[in-house]
Amino acid sequence: xxxxxxxxxxxxxxxxxxxxxxxxxxxxxxxxxxxxxxxxxxxxxxxxxxxxxxxxxxxxxxxxxxxxxxxxxxxxxxxxxxxxxxxxxxxxxxxxxxxxxxxxxxxxxxxxxx
Amino acid sequence: xxxxxxxxxxxxxxxxxxxxxxxxxxxxxxxxxxxxxxxxxxxxxxxxxxxxxxxxxxxxxxxxxxxxxxxxxxxxxxxxxxxxxxxxxxxxxxxxxxxxxxxxxxxxxxxxx
Numbered sequence: 001x002x003x004x005x006x007x008x009x010x011x012x013x014x015x016x017x018x019x020x021x022x023x024x025x026x027x028x029x030x031x032x033x034x035x036x037x038x039x040x041x042x043x044x045x046x047x048x049x050x051x052x053x054x055x056x057x058x059x060x061x062x063x064x065x066x067x068x069x070x071x072x073x074x075x076x077x078x079x080x081x082x083x084x085x086x087x088x089x090x091x092x093x094x095x096x097x098x099x100x101x102x103x104x105x106x107x108x109x110x111x112x113x114x
Numbered sequence: 115x116x117x118x119x120x121x122x123x124x125x126x127x128x129x130x131x132x133x134x135x136x137x138x139x140x141x142x143x144x145x146x147x148x149x150x151x152x153x154x155x156x157x158x159x160x161x162x163x164x165x166x167x168x169x170x171x172x173x174x175x176x177x178x179x180x181x182x183x184x185x186x187x188x189x190x191x192x193x194x195x196x197x198x199x200x201x202x203x204x205x206x207x208x209x210x211x212x213x214x215x216x217x218x219x220x221x222x223x224x225x226x227x
Contacts (some may be wrong), residue, residue: 004156035217043157044200044216058214090156102147103158103215 002105003027006091013016013078013085021076023091029098031078032074033103036060037088039066045090049074078111120203121217128226129132133190135221137203138183144206146186148181151200160188160201193225 004025013019022033031050035043045058049068063082068074074093076084088110092103121136130198137146145164163170163179163186170177176189190197200222214216 033214040222042219043204043215044217045214048214063200088154092157100182102162103157105149105158107156108154110154 004091004093004104006089006106008109008110010109011109012114013111014114016080018077019111021078021089021091021111023074023076023106024072025027025074025091025093025104025106026072027093027095027104028071029093029104030071031094032068033092033094034064034066034074034076035090035092037090037108037109042088046076085111085112120201120221120222123219124222124224126224126226127193129193129195131193131225133193133197133223133225135188135201135223137186137188137218139186139203139205139216139218140184141207143181145196146177147204147206148175148177148186148188149204149217151202151220154201157202171219190223193223195225195227197223197225 007022026093029046033048034046037043044060046063047066049055052071055066055068065077088108090108091106094101119138127133134150143165148160149164150160161172161177163177174191179186200220202217202220204217
């Protein structure tokens with residue numbers, strides 16, 4: 001069963017804590033993306049990676065970090081420097097580096113601050 | 115900002131009616147895509163239209179693109195209650211890195227049974 005999985009579905013963060021959101025894909029896609037969605041709004045790009053061991057900042061990278069050690073995995077860490085982390089986080093992928101094709105999305109992780 | 119804008123922000127119609135959503139963008143594009151999002155879920159791709167295309171169909175969906183006006187529209191014909199969702203346009207801009215998408219803020223469509 002191919003697709004993109006994100007875990008957990010809900011995540012709670014305490015102040016000053018770093019938390020990591022998981023994104024895994026078995027579609028053999030090269031490029032992966034992380035977006036943030038606030039209520040009633042569109043998606044904003046946090047980070048993206050077009051190939052293993054390489055990634056670029058998106059429009060709102062401050063307070064976030066990523067790694068891309070494996071093709072299948074692109075975890076996102078929300079650091080304590082992100083002062084307003086409450087949002088819905090979506091991971092996506094596309095088949096080929098540099099392609100302009102559609103993106104395939106995971107089901108999302110909702111992050112809440114305690 | 116290169117972000118697109120959707121119009122209207124919210125649309126409520128009766129089952130069987132047609133729904134039209136519009137999207138405008140600011141800079142030249144390679145392609146424009148429409149996505150659907152059910153509440154609390156991920157986005158699902160609906161249709162992609164390239165900058166050299168003017169109209170595209172997929173089932174009950176019809177998308178038009180007017181590059182001179184930097185706008186696109188999504189028409190859903192014979193709507194169903196199951197079409198209730200948020201609809202987003204997203205653009206791939208000329209000169210952008212890879213397949214980086216810029217999303218609009220979406221139109222919330224409610225189809226009443």
